[in-house]
Amino acid sequence: MDKPIIDDELWKRIEHLLPQPKARREKYPGRKPVPDRAALNGIVFVLRTGLRWRDLPAEMGCGSGVTCWRRLRDWQQAGVWDRLHELLLAELRGAGQIDLSRVIVDSSSVRAIGAGPKTGPNPVDRARPGSKHHVATDANGVPLSIILTGANRHDITQLLPLIDAIPAIRGIRGRPLQKPQVVYADRGYDSEPHRQRLRDRGINPILAKRRTVHGSGLGKYRWVVERTHAWFHNFHHLRIRYEQLATIHEAFLKLAACMICWNTLQRSAQAF
Template sequence: MQAPIIDDDLWQLIEPLLPEVKPRAKSDPGRPRVPDRAALDGILFVLKTGIRWNHLPIRLGFGSGATCWRRLNAWQKAGVWEQLHELLLDKLRAAGQIDLSHAAVDSSSVRAVGAGGKTGPNPTDRARPGSKPHLLVDANGIPIVAILTGANAADVTQLLRLVDEITPIRGVRGRPLQKPGIVYADRGYDSTRHRRALRERGIKPMIAKRRTEHGSGLGKYRWVVERTHSWLHRFRRLRIRFDRRADIHEAFLKLGCSLVCWNILRNTQLTF
């Protein structure tokens, strides 16, 4: 199986974001440190294939699974993935790809093997432990915000949080983008209180109502968020949660969103 080696252009964006490594004392040389780029390749290999950490083949040159896990953990604590996502969103706006005239929100459920933080009984999976990633995407399906909760969390409880956690998107001169004009959502977000709260934020809610016939017409705007969920599920590590620690799975989720952004940006650049 070919390893998903990170390409040079993306590495040039990530490398300056990595925390500086203190030089090892000459009196304690120890083993040579696995290069950051090799460790990142190992992290991407786990994300792409869904392989367990302790099954990561050392012969591929990524270092051990424990080494890659420690590097992912350290970079998550340093906020590397958040910074990368924000940087790519800025570049996408500079390329004219961000459209916040309207946004769409939705969630998906994944099984959590071994439970852990931010898990709960999944009502769609016989109450087995699960987690639920919630997404807010722009009109083009670009992931703007990703949140992880337990699988038993109602979608509507995360609606305002998704909107409020949009970071300022720069990339061009002028005022940064930080809120959509309209939010589209399915019946799981039906709430008079949340509609009112969105209007108070200057956002028009377009939310399907419960106990009404299907065919609201919102599907032609909402399908982009379902497509983005399917893009993320191409990363097998995001289909089933193996990590008991929620922050590790959140690191994979944020990295997955960044890779989706990078693929869109790269395809945009290839068209010119």
């Protein structure tokens, strides 16, 4: 493929975050390993297209699907995607693209092919195995934190973990941002104890109440998280959970969040 999937500017940010490869033996070093950038191209290609690992085109030069899978696993264990996410959030804040005046939380369910950790009977899919993507975004729809659970986990159980998982966002001089002023959520998060816990943290909870008429007006704030879920589902590999290992699916989720942040940063740069 002529054009690399990961452009040069993004690769510069990723390259120094990757763990150093093991030293090769001087005698009988074995086959030369696939370059990290080539393996990352293969990983992102699978993420975007939903292709099976074994069907990666040989002409991409990324080695076998097993090689790419192992790199994704190792980089996830090394915390590469978490650090990249924090780096991109800091750049977005420096560009004036982070707004923590409000945070919006929501979840979406996806079918899981087979059982595995963090799957469960999906109540909206005839109890077939499924998982939930719980997402918290800022006022602009930038993904701040994402959590994977089984599809049978109630949304409210992840409200506080999502808020706690928001990293400290630097990017400009002064104290880093981490705590939102307001949290918006739909009726699935209606819980008075959780409202009080948010208030105890100095956060104003605006959570829709169950058994009330529609027309609360929260839609004019909450639509951004629905758009963010759509951005995640533009990565075809996230529409259905194919990976039995939860860590691999979580790695894809975090990599997708980084790609969304990078695309937002690119759009903001083009606007000037």
